[in-house]
Amino acid sequence: GESVGLHLPTLSVQEGDNSIINCAYSNSASDYFIWYKQESGKGPQFIIDIRSNMDKRQGQRVTVLLNKTVKHLSLQIAATQPGDSAVYFCAELRGGGSYIPTFGRGTSLIVHP
Amino acid sequence: DSGVTQTPKHLITATGQRVTLRCSPRSGDLSVYWYQQSLDQGLQFLIQYYNGEERAKGNILERFSAQQFPDLHSELNLSSLELGDSALYFCASSLTGAGEKLFFGSGTQLSVL
Numbered sequence: 001g002e003s004v005g006l007h008l009p010t011l012s013v014q015e016g017d018n019s020i021i022n023c024a025y026s027n028s029a030s031d032y033f034i035w036y037k038q039e040s041g042k043g044p045q046f047i048i049d050i051r052s053n054m055d056k057r058q059g060q061r062v063t064v065l066l067n068k069t070v071k072h073l074s075l076q077i078a079a080t081q082p083g084d085s086a087v088y089f090c091a092e093l094r095g096g097g098s099y100i101p102t103f104g105r106g107t108s109l110i111v112h113p
Numbered sequence: 114d115s116g117v118t119q120t121p122k123h124l125i126t127a128t129g130q131r132v133t134l135r136c137s138p139r140s141g142d143l144s145v146y147w148y149q150q151s152l153d154q155g156l157q158f159l160i161q162y163y164n165g166e167e168r169a170k171g172n173i174l175e176r177f178s179a180q181q182f183p184d185l186h187s188e189l190n191l192s193s194l195e196l197g198d199s200a201l202y203f204c205a206s207s208l209t210g211a212g213e214k215l216f217f218g219s220g221t222q223l224s225v226l
Contacts (some may be wrong), residue, residue, distance in 0.1 A: 023180070032213065043115065043203050050141030089156065098147075099212040100169050103156040 008087065008110045019077040021107045022089030028071060032093040034101060035064060035075045041076075041088045047075070049087075077109075085111045116140065119204050119218035127226055130183045131192040136204030136222045137184055138212070144210030147179055147189040150220070151200040162187055163210040 025033070031052040036044035043088050050057045050064045050073075057064050063076040073090050086107050091101035116139035126132055134159050138145050147159040158171035162181035173179075176194075181187045192196060205215035 015137075036212070036217075041219070043117070043205070043219050045217065046214045049214065093212045098169075099210055100161060100171065101212050101215065102158070102159050103144070103148075105155045 008106050008108045012109060012110045012112065013080050014084060015080065015111055015113050017080055019080045019084070019109060019111075021075045021077075021088050021109065023073040023075075023107075025071050025073060025090070025092045025104070027092065027094045028068075029093040031095040033064070033066060033073050034091045034093075035062075035073075036087065036089045036091060037084075037086045037104075038106070046090060068108040072083050080109075080111050082111045082113050085109055115216040115218060116207050117216050117218035119202075119203060119221050121221060122219065123222045123224075125224045125226065126194060128194055128196060130194050130225075131190065132194065132223065133140075134189040134191070134202050134223075136187045136189070136206075138187070138204075138206030138217060140205035142208050142216070143185065144205070144206045144207045145181055145185070145224050146215060147173075147187070148203045148205065149200050150203060156203070159189070161210065168210060171216050191223070196225050199223055199225045 005073040035047040038044045048059045061078045067076045087106045089106045090104045118137040120135045144163045146161045149157045160179050161169040165181050170173040176192050179189045201220045203220045205217040
């Protein structure tokens, strides 16, 4: 979920489990959402995106779900692997001609072998 | 490898000094974004350029400036540095500048002592 204060929320899972990372957004006019993965010492890396006219999109081992009613986004990672350990950010494009992704605070995913 | 190159990787300087961060976008990408990442503020958008022109401005301090050159590389200039400017500075590039699927560099870690 979203972070509060200075600390990132952390999700700890066992290798092979499915992971669900949540994100709440605030702007009902946002029309495009992206998930990024940031590994230690690296920049964020694009994972998957979804437009507001969809409620689900699947990639390789990842699925993004969008619930516009409650302004909630989730990233599901199937069969989580140690290499999935990273900080995951959701980002939104707020529509109205804005071209600037606004990033959430991030969730730290720790995968235990 | 995202294809975005940032130099230097690390920069240590003193308060009051001026530094320049450099970014080479992915080949073919016309737009460059600069973000600041700190522990307490997450990823904050600073400024965007598209094909040499400033397109959007975020929470960029007046002490900071940037430009994109004809060869599309970009520089972020930080002057009169303060302790609070210590952060990781990321450059990202995209083809269209519409905010979709940004490719991030590995960042420049700035430490102001």
